[in-house]
Amino acid sequence: DTAVSQTPKYLVTQMGNDKSIKCEQNLGHDTMYWYKQDSKKFLKIMFSYNNKELIINETVPNRFSPKSPDKAHLNLHINSLELGDSAVYFCASSPRTGNTGELFFGEGSRLTVL
C-alpha cells in the first residue's frame, strides 16, 4: 500500500565502500526525485527524473549515480563513500515535472558512513 517506498531504511558502512538505495512508487507518477537531508534538517534536491529521463542534476559529485529502469523506480548508487555523505536520503515523486504540484515522499534512508 505504501505509495513511495525506499530500501534500506538504515545503512551503516565504511568509508570507501559502494552502496545503493532503491526507490519505488506505485502512484503512476511521471517524475521522481532524490533529496538529501543533512544533520541540520536542510533538504536539498539532488536529482530529478521524468519518465526515465534525467531532468535535474544539482552539481552532485559524480560518485552519485541515479538510475531509472522505468518510471516507477529511481535508484541511487554511491561510489567511494565519504564521511560527508552521511545524511538521510529521501525519494519523492510527483505527477509531472515543471510546475510541480505536491511531492510524495518516502520514509527516508539514513546513511551513516564510518
Place this chain on the structure above:
Amino acid sequence: SQQGEEDPQALSIQEGENATMNCSYKTSINNLQWYRQNSGRGLVHLILIRSNEREKHSGRLRVTLDTSKKSSSLLITASRAADTASYFCATQGAQKLVFGQGTRLTINP
C-alpha cells in the same frame, strides 16, 4: 537563492494555543508549499498556495502569501500534541521545489 527561510527555527507552545511560522524567499515563484515532517519520517504535504493567491485554508491550517514581500506564513490554530513536528516551506520555481531549513514546533501538554 530561491531557498525559503523559515522563522523561527524553533517554537514551543502550550496545547490549544495557535502557532505561526513564517517563510521568506528571494526570487519569483509559481507556488509555495508547506510540508510537515514527524521525527524520523518522510515529509507530508500540507497545503499549496499559488502565486496569484493570497490566503488559503485547510482544516486548522491557514496559509498566507505576500508576493510583494516574498513571504508566507503558516498558522496552525488550536494546536494539539500531534502537531509536534518540523514544518518546511518549499518554493516552486521553473523546474524544482526548493525547501527551507524548517521550523521545529513543539506542543506542550
